[in-house]
Amino acid sequence: MNELNIKGIEAKKASYLLSQLSSIDKNKGLKAVANALLINKDLILEANKIDIMNAEKNGIKGSLIDRLTLNSERIKSMSEGIEKIIQLDDPIGEVLSMKKRPNGLEIGQKVVPLGVIGIIYEARPNVTVDAFALCFKTGNAVILRGGKEAINSNLKIVEIIKEALESVDLPSNAVSLIEDTSRETAINMMKLNQYLDVLIPRGGAGLIQAVVNNSTVPVIETGVGNCHIYVDKEANINMAKDIVINAKTQRPGVCNACESLVIHEDIANDFLPIMCDELSKNNVDIVGDTRTRDIVKYVNEASEEDYGLEYLDYKISIKVVNNIDEAIAHINKYNTKHSEAIITENYSNAKRFMNEIDAAAVYVNASTRFTDGYEFGFGAEIGISTQKLHARGPMGLKELTTTKYIIYGNGQIRK
């Protein structure tokens, strides 16, 4: 039997045990892991050093090596992340509703774990800890498949987690790591319907697309954000400027950063010169349509393609529109259903934008950067779903659960 099947069977078995654990026991396990990471810090750093050496040897680029690199501070922060998850409420076991039917059956809907969750991710070893902790807190077993660059770090971290769970008599098969990091095994994992209840990819657009295209296991698609800010004709110009600068430059490499501006023609003459100057001061490269370039001469020409791009960089596209209808149509055409904002003082336009834009999060007069589990008050985040099934927007603990119907009878049969 191959690695996937062995680990699938073990995880499925563990998931039944995990689903029955009390919150106290789950928190005891998490606490043991949080401590073990600190105690075994040097072992993790040693394994991580091998990964870094290999990466350098293979000529891997600096930003990836940065994501791969662990140090005392980062390990401490991984451990603290677990402590925070311990503090959160356990969603499992809540009965969301219970109603009595005319025939006397009492039918309720109860929150239960998903079962076995597969996570496919790239080079960040902190995801190993984070994904385990979120799944464990919600009574799920997790099968991890990290990037090959981080294999030594991940192996060591998973070994430490397993030992910590065993030390407090909890099932160590709550977590497992696929050691074979070949692409073929990843593809096979995407078809492991017998054991996996859901698959969550965490990484760049390429990884997510590969999972969506190949998986027969139900997937929660996360990530890609081509986010717009629409500056309406009745916008407060200062507020619009501050929000755009924040959404574009506070952290340009993340999915909730703003990639494109849409400007009402009535405010374009007043707003665009101020906005473009501020963007330029912040080293943002600007491309725009003809109407933008008529107003601000130094803006470069935007291609049709530009409006569909998630730059993840100091670059922004601008389009001037005749009215809010055109703004809404443009955004619904080019966006990736992530986060969209309108800046306006007009009630009806705010209402229309909120209603008609098709996205996970729609804002009036605030930065798109707030689309985040922590900022939404969930206390945790496993990713940001850009699909519509199951979860949409930031996913916290609740999104790692499902429900089952529980029905109490006293002999009812169907007529």
Add this chain to the structure above:
Amino acid sequence: MNELNIKGIEAKKASYLLSQLSSIDKNKGLKAVANALLINKDLILEANKIDIMNAEKNGIKGSLIDRLTLNSERIKSMSEGIEKIIQLDDPIGEVLSMKKRPNGLEIGQKVVPLGVIGIIYEARPNVTVDAFALCFKTGNAVILRGGKEAINSNLKIVEIIKEALESVDLPSNAVSLIEDTSRETAINMMKLNQYLDVLIPRGGAGLIQAVVNNSTVPVIETGVGNCHIYVDKEANINMAKDIVINAKTQRPGVCNACESLVIHEDIANDFLPIMCDELSKNNVDIVGDTRTRDIVKYVNEASEEDYGLEYLDYKISIKVVNNIDEAIAHINKYNTKHSEAIITENYSNAKRFMNEIDAAAVYVNASTRFTDGYEFGFGAEIGISTQKLHARGPMGLKELTTTKYIIYGNGQIRK
């Protein structure tokens, strides 16, 4: 451009209009369709007659022809089905929660349509009306791909629906039917991620498996039910007998019918002879393990395979177990996560069974036949989900919706 892309674009466009309709307008559209079906009854029957003639010519078997066949009564019942959907509450637009964050942002979660729903189904033309009505009520556009056997009936029905919607100035692209019923086009529809937000297969195990294996569009898996009844040692024998007979024989061809009995050894001697006699009287073919056959001689031998089968027929398998642990393990191994029941008067065993069985619906002392949107009080049903993402168990109107986060600010930027 091919049919799928043309209809995909039209449906996506219509979905934006539908998402903004009031409940009054949606009910007006449904009412127009309900009337039009009655008025145009003869046209539908004429088209249906061609399908039936073709089916007979192609030697298609009787049960399939029965499902395909329409008559005045069935068309009336389709129309009445729409009237019932009109009476149901519209779930769209409800804000499930709205909280104020420390920074003043007010964050709410609002119920919205899924967008464009694809339905792939087999030879029953009533699904055409039913699926349209449920999707329309929830503000979704629907693209239908029915079986080739029903193509003439479906074409006529969809034409009538479209005309009825147009007659009350509502978007007729709310519904479309894929006219090319080739397998190739079905497979391409399963990969129409650009336009389809979700795909729901309705039909037999083969169709569902084909959709799960080929679809890159998120799927809601419906259907297959290998349902068990566990008769615990402290069961009321009469209640157990009545429930088993109901669950097995009231309608054996449906997914919530019982396919397998699991019996505690302490009750087997008293219960099995009575139960097997009653099953035999009801023409149910019985297969069982050695322990069952030691007690009831005329029971045939069950193969390992039998325990995994959804017979959908007058046949049942029986297994005797040592204790509830073995019962739970057996059911979790062989079930299809649909509906499972325990018959017991013992509190702790009932509690364990409810907690530890992994299924969409778990019963104490009632027939598995109640797993159904109407019996659960939803007033409608689009199918029974056996997956864990998004919807689990019977799906009503609520399960055809998603949410979006709505965020009201006054200039907030992220620190």
